[in-house]
Amino acid sequence: MRVLAAMSGGVDSAVAAARAVEAGHDVVGVHLALSRAGGTLRAGSRGCCTIEDALDARRAADRLGIPFYVWDFSERFREDVIADFVAEYQAGRTPNPCMRCNEKIKFAALLERALELGFDAVCTGHYALLVDGPDGRELHRASDAAKDQSYVLGVLTAEQLAHTYFPLGDTPSKALVRAEAAERGLTVAQKPDSHDICFIPDGDTRGWLADKVGAERGQILDRAGDVIGTHEGAHAFTVGQRRGLSIGTPAADGKPRFVLEVRPVSNTVVVGPKEALATAEISGIRATWTGAPPAAEEFDCHVQIRAHSDPVSARAQWRSGGVTVVPDAPFDGVAPGQTAVLYLGTRVLGQFTVDATVSAVAVDA
Incomplete structure (x- = not known):
C-alpha cells in the first residue's frame, strides 16, 4: 500500500510513520506548512506547525529512510480554519479549530492531494481505531482512553475513513510510544505534546481576537x-x-x-449561577456521519461535547435539517459552536455543531 504519512514533527506522527514502514508499506512523509509567518520557534509545549516542527519531522523521515516533503497549505488553513474561527466568535459561538483542521485540512485537502498522486491512504499519529464492520469501515475509540482522539476525528466521512490509517490506535499508552521512539533513535522521543491553539502560540486568545475583530x-x-x-x-x-x-x-x-x-x-x-449552566437539550447544524446515517430518525446513543469530557447517554433525533439531542442527565455548560460527537458504544456515529441550547433551569429559579 502506498501511504502518505502526515508528519507534524511530534513523537506520535513519527512513530506512526515508523510503524507504516515496518509494516511493509511504501511510505512518503509530508509536513504541512500552515503559516507563512512561522519563523518564531515554539517555546515549551505551546503551539505546533512551526519551523522547529518541520525540522523535527525531516529528521524523523531521514532516520526512517523515507522521502520527505513540505507542502504549503497556509492559504487553505487561513481560509478554512482561522477565518472560520474568527467568524464563529463574531457570531457568539465557541469554535473548535482542531475539528475544522481535521475536517478541512488533514482529511480533505491533504487526502484529496494524496489520492490524486496515487496514494492509497493518509497515515497520522491520531489515537483512534479503525474497524472493518458489516457496512464498511468504522471509527472507534482508541485502546488508551486517556489519549483517545476519536472526538476530534468525528468529522470524518465514510469515504475518508476508507483511505485513513491510524497505526497508534491499539497502543495501550503514550509512554509506550515514547519508549518505542527512543528505541528507534527518533530525536522527538521526549518532545512535549503541543497545547493550545496552534495559530495562537502564546495562548492569549482574548488578545488575539481583539486584534482581529476589535x-x-x-x-x-x-x-x-x-x-x-x-x-x-x-x-x-x-x-x-x-x-x-x-x-x-x-x-x-x-x-x-x-x-x-x-x-x-x-x-x-x-x-x-452555575446551576443555570445545566443544559437540557442541544440542537445543531453541519451534521455529518462516519458511515451511513442512522436508519431511524430517533435513536439512543452517547454524546460527547468536549475532547476530554465524559460521554453522556442521550436520545438523538435527526432530520435533513439538523440534529437534536436530549441527554438523560443535563449537560454542563454547552456553548453554541461546540462540536457534539455521537457514539454507539465505542463507535463514532457522527457529529454536529451545536447551534442552540435549552437551559434546564428556569429564569426565575
Whole structure:
C-alpha cells in the first residue's frame, strides 16, 4: 500500500510513520506548512506547525529512510480554519479549530492531494481505531482512553475513513510510544505534546481576537436582563467562563457568576449561577456521519461535547435539517459552536455543531 504519512514533527506522527514502514508499506512523509509567518520557534509545549516542527519531522523521515516533503497549505488553513474561527466568535459561538483542521485540512485537502498522486491512504499519529464492520469501515475509540482522539476525528466521512490509517490506535499508552521512539533513535522521543491553539502560540486568545475583530465596551446582564457590569468585548467570553468577569457587585446569594450566553449583535454577555449552566437539550447544524446515517430518525446513543469530557447517554433525533439531542442527565455548560460527537458504544456515529441550547433551569429559579 502506498501511504502518505502526515508528519507534524511530534513523537506520535513519527512513530506512526515508523510503524507504516515496518509494516511493509511504501511510505512518503509530508509536513504541512500552515503559516507563512512561522519563523518564531515554539517555546515549551505551546503551539505546533512551526519551523522547529518541520525540522523535527525531516529528521524523523531521514532516520526512517523515507522521502520527505513540505507542502504549503497556509492559504487553505487561513481560509478554512482561522477565518472560520474568527467568524464563529463574531457570531457568539465557541469554535473548535482542531475539528475544522481535521475536517478541512488533514482529511480533505491533504487526502484529496494524496489520492490524486496515487496514494492509497493518509497515515497520522491520531489515537483512534479503525474497524472493518458489516457496512464498511468504522471509527472507534482508541485502546488508551486517556489519549483517545476519536472526538476530534468525528468529522470524518465514510469515504475518508476508507483511505485513513491510524497505526497508534491499539497502543495501550503514550509512554509506550515514547519508549518505542527512543528505541528507534527518533530525536522527538521526549518532545512535549503541543497545547493550545496552534495559530495562537502564546495562548492569549482574548488578545488575539481583539486584534482581529476589535474590542468594544458592552454590558453584562443577569438572567432578568438587569445591567450589573460592563466588559471590553463580547468576543472575549465563552459559555461557562467564570474568571475575568470583573463584576463589582456580588450576587445576592454570594455565589460566583458564570457566563450563560454571549450575544454578539448587542455586544452583551449574560451571567448567572452555575446551576443555570445545566443544559437540557442541544440542537445543531453541519451534521455529518462516519458511515451511513442512522436508519431511524430517533435513536439512543452517547454524546460527547468536549475532547476530554465524559460521554453522556442521550436520545438523538435527526432530520435533513439538523440534529437534536436530549441527554438523560443535563449537560454542563454547552456553548453554541461546540462540536457534539455521537457514539454507539465505542463507535463514532457522527457529529454536529451545536447551534442552540435549552437551559434546564428556569429564569426565575
